[in-house]
Amino acid sequence: MVLAPNVYDAEPIPEAARAEIDRMLQSGDLFRYTAPENAPVTLLEQEFAALLGTKYALAVSSCSAALFLSLKALGLPRDARVLIPGFTFAAVPSSVLHADCLPVLCEVGENYRIDIADFTSRLDTVQAVIISHMRGHTSDMDAIMDLCDARGIPVIEDAAHSLGTTWGGRNIGTIGKIGCFSFQSYKLVNAGEGGIMVSDDADLIARAVIMSGAYEHNWAKHLSAPDAELEAAFARAQNQLPLYNLRLNNLSAAIIRPQLAEVERRVRDGRANHDYVAARLDTSPWMSVPAKLPPEERAPDSIQFNLVGMTEEDTRAFAQAAAARGVKVQVFGLSTDNARAFWNWRFLPGAAPVLPQTRAMLMRACDTRLPARLTRADLDLIADALVVAAEDVMGRGRAYGT
Numbered sequence: 001m002v003l004a005p006n007v008y009d010a011e012p013i014p015e016a017a018r019a020e021i022d023r024m025l026q027s028g029d030l031f032r033y034t035a036p037e038n039a040p041v042t043l044l045e046q047e048f049a050a051l052l053g054t055k056y057a058l059a060v061s062s063c064s065a066a067l068f069l070s071l072k073a074l075g076l077p078r079d080a081r082v083l084i085p086g087f088t089f090a091a092v093p094s095s096v097l098h099a100d101c102l103p104v105l106c107e108v109g110e111n112y113r114i115d116i117a118d119f120t121s122r123l124d125t126v127q128a129v130i131i132s133h134m135r136g137h138t139s140d141m142d143a144i145m146d147l148c149d150a151r152g153i154p155v156i157e158d159a160a161h162s163l164g165t166t167w168g169g170r171n172i173g174t175i176g177k178i179g180c181f182s183f184q185s186y187k188l189v190n191a192g193e194g195g196i197m198v199s200d201d202a203d204l205i206a207r208a209v210i211m212s213g214a215y216e217h218n219w220a221k222h223l224s225a226p227d228a229e230l231e232a233a234f235a236r237a238q239n240q241l242p243l244y245n246l247r248l249n250n251l252s253a254a255i256i257r258p259q260l261a262e263v264e265r266r267v268r269d270g271r272a273n274h275d276y277v278a279a280r281l282d283t284s285p286w287m288s289v290p291a292k293l294p295p296e297e298r299a300p301d302s303i304q305f306n307l308v309g310m311t312e313e314d315t316r317a318f319a320q321a322a323a324a325r326g327v328k329v330q331v332f333g334l335s336t337d338n339a340r341a342f343w344n345w346r347f348l349p350g351a352a353p354v355l356p357q358t359r360a361m362l363m364r365a366c367d368t369r370l371p372a373r374l375t376r377a378d379l380d381l382i383a384d385a386l387v388v389a390a391e392d393v394m395g396r397g398r399a400y401g402t
């Protein structure tokens with residue numbers, strides 16, 4: 001029997017990281033603010049800002065920390081309402097609560113993207129918006145920015161899973177006021193843990209830098225080039241803000257920096273893998289892969305598809321049949337305690353959210369990992385297993401029957 005590919009292992013960390021890590025093990029220089037300049041975390045911030053084309057970047061301990069600091073840096077009052085999609089990872093509503101704000105959920109369509117009509121209907125009741133590009137699926141950022149700009153509502157992009165995705169040629173994470181990325185192991189760049197936020201707004205970044213743990217005058221180490229605007233912003237924020245100490249350490253930065261050169265290849269290969277498997281799945285009458293929106297160029301490392309014409313019982317049988325063929329499929333709404341199913345966010349205050357459209361999508365949306373390193377043979381194995389699993393359950397004739 002052919003063994004199904006392991007889709008969980010990450011790629012090896014580039015060899016170039018080793019010398020830098022050895023140097024740090026020798027010197028013990030792990031804290032970002034020990035060196036007078038050019039600490040690995042500082043260099044990472046400069047390189048990441050250059051990669052995305054933003055003025056500023058701040059590396060922190062996770063994307064969740066970046067989202068939390070973004071809300072704090074906006075200076076939102078306690079109990080401010082923050083609109084988030086009903087389909088996202090539990091860390092997103094959690095970061096809103098952590099920032100003493102209240103999450104407001106909006107509907108998501110069967111293409112995994114924000115339902116703009118429902119989003120609009122809730123917009124006048126909120127003071128900020130987090131757009132979570134869930135699994136890298138980009139919502140209509142033109143519509144969202146027009147609607148939010150017209151009301152003066154700040155947009156934070158949760159681009160945790162969207163490094164390398166573009167919208168109308170612009171990098172995802174640079175369209176809203178702040179963009180947040182993750183370096184957790186299941187994302188495109190893997191440091192085990194870590195996150196980074198990008199922005200062109202000096203005041204926001206200055207406040208986030210200080211709250212991330214740049215105590216006393218450590219903020220000066222974020223001024224690698226003369227920047228009067230940023231310096232003035234630091235001076236205004238000095239001693240005004242709490243320190244949450246969510247810094248990244250130099251070891252993590254040393255693991256991340258050489259991977260930035262790999263981003264382009266991972267994006268190219270991940271997209272090709274995704275589109276190849278998507279075309280195969282779309283030949284099945286029982287599966288449908290939602291199309292991307294026209295301005296979007298994706299950077300996927302997994303594939304999501306909807307089951308068509310299957311009952312809940314069929315859906316469970318399909319996931320079992322795929323597993324028997326070595327491919328793990330997670331149906332977001334059916335797997336127990338799934339952190340991406342909003343009804344499992346029991347920690348939300350107030351009445352349980354009612355989002356029938358999002359719920360219906362989650363009950364038939366499947367998720368399978370598809371890392372960039374897979375070969376064509378691996379992809380065929382995965383696609384075959386899924387297509388045949390659906391046939392096992394639904395019967396070869398049923399789609400075309402009476």
Ligand SMILES: *Cc1c(COP(=O)(O)O)cnc(C)c1O
Pocket residue numbers: 061062063064065088089091092132133134135158160161181182183184194195
């Ligand atoms: C992974 C992920 C997060 C959380 O990132 P961490 O770095 O683990 O905090 C948030 N949002 C989305 C969409 C994610 O995929």
